[in-house]
Amino acid sequence: MIVYGSTISPFVRKVMAFAAEKGLTLTLEPAGLGRGGPAFSEASPFGKIPGFRDPGADHGADFCISDSTAICAYLEAKFPEANLIPKAPIAHARTIWFEEFADSIFFAVAAKIFSNRFLLPKMLKRPFDEAIAANAADVELPPLLDYLEGVIPASGFLVEDRITLADISVCSPFVNLDHANLVIDPARWPKTAAYVDAILARPSFTPIVTAEKALVATFA
Template sequence: MTSSTIASKILYGSIVSPYVRKVAIILDLKKIDYTLEVLIPFIEKDKKKILDMNPLGKVPVYQEGSFMLSDSSAICGYLERQYPGSLIYPTTAEHYAKCLWYEEYADSQLMPNILTVAFNTLFAAKFNLIPDMDAVQSALDNKLPQIFTYLDKEIENKKYFVNDQLSLADISIAVSFLNFEMAGHLVDTQQWNNLSRYVDEISNEPVIAKSNMLMRERFKAASTK
């Protein structure tokens, strides 16, 4: 047993963040025990702690003993190498590269635009910030339709994005749709029939369904306080 397998594992962030949930799902898939330490980047004292660990001031941050790593993609890459049970990247060069591409597209296009909608609709006011409803409208009217059209075309009638198997591509894409739903939006079935069907199906994948359930419970508990 190496020292890193016995070191305690901590995931810093909030489960409300799709980037944090992406890592939490991979930890779950690989059956790695960890503690979630809740840090919210929009709370000043939490932000200071996050900045001590990540110069970008963002979550997730992952720690194993003295090893500390930021960025959901870097963390997933580390977990795959360190814990090769339940592989989350496909193995052939082409499939691996496609998986990286979909992950990047989700992280840089889908998630930020869905977060613009969800954060301003649900959370900005809670953190004493003025909700930017123009940004919400622009994401809904201009940005997300193009993204949904691309994903709809790519998924066609397939169950998973790459090589008929659940991979990090699906997890990266799937996680934000719960934030979208909680903000009161669904993928329009008329316009994006393939994507809408995919979102319904992938949400029933056991690890994603479990993560969605935890997030719904957390959200419900926070809003009844």
């Protein structure tokens, strides 16, 4: 199975970590920012990463899909163990909520910081706006961290006291904040800081984050 994109994207990173937690090995093909060619375009008609291909899965034809949520849902249905999207109604709903929070609310803010403090100025050498990053870091981000600080259970997992898609989704964007040199204040948000550190230290995330940090260092 092939994932098209780069783990510098929190959505690609989420898919790769999700698969790793299931014991799956996915091939990552560089795509996005003009890369990927026809194979990527077939998997992701609108050029968004990640794209995904499962060769021969659709009655002998390749199954292609894009969007991290759709990809994770497919992997969960095809490989139900280890279960990472709970089936019990409340736990299932909470998992989907946290994924949506991470993808649509949290990263919408984190992206302003990441884009204007790393991606645009350092990686792409394009104009950036520090005022946007500063407002996101100082005004928009704290309420989201306050929310997480109030909902993280003592177990260190958001749903069912075990690793799920909820934890993978929520913690993935924190890697982008780290790339932008934004560190979560452990004095103000101790539960959140400890939670993120623990999830990102899992074997599913560690090699991904290590490789990304080596890449990021080349743009310092």
